[in-house]
Amino acid sequence: MAEKPKVATTSMAGCFGCHMSILDIDERILKLIDLVDFDKSPIDDIKEFTGRCAVGLLEGGCCNDENVKTLKDFREHCDILIAVGDCATMGGIPALRNNMSVKECLDEAYSTDNRKGPAVHNPDNIIPNDPELPLLLDKVYPVQHVVKIDYFLPGCPAPADTIWQSLVALLTDEPVELPYELIKYD
């Protein structure tokens, strides 16, 4: 049997909700595994690309340098990139910080001086700065602002059936069928 095409997935500035939605295709995941192999993905916990992939599914936009690195890596290794969910296509919830400066965001999150939240106990006002920690970007960017994206599946999360239909259509080279229920968002 010919080698199966490979699919990679990643969650960047997202909540993992879109990955839950991928899993939400229920038992069809078994069919999916007949169709494809998973490469780099939190689903199988493969951390680095092992080779060329047919499709990359992207959850979340870019909020830090590591996201940008991951995204560029995906562009390099995948033939087709699909932005999955509103965070990837528009920035989504994380992009709510876009009209504040990075400094304000960090202060808001960590400074006890602000006495904003009960969860912050940080008497020395330390802003975490381990070299291992990614650096924030000035704002959250939707993925297509950073690299070229081939397809967009909106929704928060993109519905499981929408992801399924699109993926199968793409892998089987058939026209995609997205009935109204799968692309209405109210």
Added chain:
Amino acid sequence: MSFGGPEVCHTKQERLTMSESLQSAIKEICEVVGNDRTQMMEIVEQVQDRFGCVSSEAMDLIAQQMNCHRVEVMSVVSFYSFLSEKPKGTVVIRLCNDVIDLMKGANHAADAFRDELGIEFGETTPDGKITLEWTPCIGMSDQAPAALINDEVVTYLGSDGARNIARQLKEGTAPSKLVGRLGDGNNANDLVKSMVHNNIRNAGPVVFAEGIVKGDGLKKALAMSPREVINDVKNSRLRGRGGAGFPTGMKWDFTRQADGDKKYIFCNADEGEPGTFKDRVILTEKPDLMFEGMTIGGYAIGADEGILYLRGEYAYLRAFLDDVLANRRDAGLLGKNICGKGFDFDIRIVMGAGAYICGEETALLSSAEGMRGDPKNRPPFPAQKGYRDCPTAVNNVETFCKVTRILEKGPGWFSEIGSEGSAGTKLLSISGDCHKPGVYEVPFGIKLREVMDLCGAEDVQAVQIGGPSGRLVGKDSMDDQICYDHLATGGSLMVFSRKRNLLKKVLNFMEFFEEESCGYCTPCRVGNVLLRKKIEAIVNGEGEPADLEYLQTLGETVKTCSRCGLGQTSPNPVLTSLESFRDVYEAALKPALKDGSQPEFDIRAALRPAEAIAGRASSHFAE
């Protein structure tokens, strides 16, 4: 009226007296207009005028006095660029930054202002005296660079001129003293006293003809029945001169036939389309023709009230126009029992406050009703339900002048001028790279080439016809006619010579639309920003071949999905330049990046703030 305001006060005592005087002033201002909610514009403009801003406190007081919600006041104050919640200087300098002014060196004047005043655009001097702002076209493109100093217009503003003005203002000279040599014609009238020039280069047989007798057209109209008047206008084949070109007679017929006892005539003197200034010249030199046309219109549709909606930028003409109205009343051409024929009709002036969208007729009506200048849903059309829900006919300044002449000289006389599909003459406002910028009254059907010869334009690369919302055309269109069916225009013609960067002009136009979108509907509010960003990227050398397709599709989406004429035409600079000057775009593009990156994304700039805070460089993207 002036749009500046006095100094802000500081001590507690002063603040107390101020708030008392604010309260009594607001009470008085509101009472003068009978606490009429639809006069909100007048009220806030007066408060702005007297106190330099409409402060949060003032908004509360107005709301109390008018018995309305605070948000109704606030939505008006936040909408118009001449109104502000924060205090502005006693003097506000508004320098035009439209393409023509930039071509003529507005940036030199800008630098001189910055340097002499020590502030940036959008700022006020620390003593609270002078505010510096940019503004879109103020209708002086034939004498650019131009600026408004409160209500006063200064033209041909070079670097020395700007410096001089700034110095004098700092010394406390009143803006009215800054006016240099007075302009020609009525610009030198005691009630105008402006340095503006008419620059009438070509006087045609209709509007700028010699020897027109005040009242002749009106008397002839009043000797006929309203239906006969409308028939004359129909037979003249007159179409609107404000841009859309709707047959005037038909509009009036609809308004006449609409249900309702009370009807209104509106004259649209918002003249906001960049590069258009012919209405300003009519207002200065032929206001009687215009007012008479409104009166005839009132008679024809059955209205007893007419309103001239005058753009805030033309406030310097207000006193003069009020005086023209008073003279017409004295001559029995306005007021009760006009010309002894038992027809009652009067005209008042409503001021705009710096918003292009208010030229759109339904937004204009919203504004005149004392609200934000939001366009209304159509249908119902203004002819059915317009001002205060009454049937209303809105026409352009020039259209009314034509009506007066048609009634005076007969519809046949008029329809014989011009071309087959477009009767009569058209006033063109020509600016840019030509020897004789100014106003030209030409017959419809004239070829673009002939117009270029008339205005002394050599080495033409492109002409923007009908302002930013119109079309950018090149050499291929030189033999096309100016008329409703070919090169349609509300009057604006901007000429660009071969040395101009056309993409920068497109960018400037898109910045204009982005700023002037009322924000009501998403395709226009968001789409224009996306279009502008992409053009900006291309201008900055970050464009790639796929961008042209993107611009085309996005532009078409904005056009088809927008709610009013602004969004339905705002992609035109992009779409028409793509059509006529695709090669210019292609020359500016780079091949797509091999790694699939977006060229506009600048990772270094995006990381700068966080690197500064963390005190370390990104490990993934080293400098």
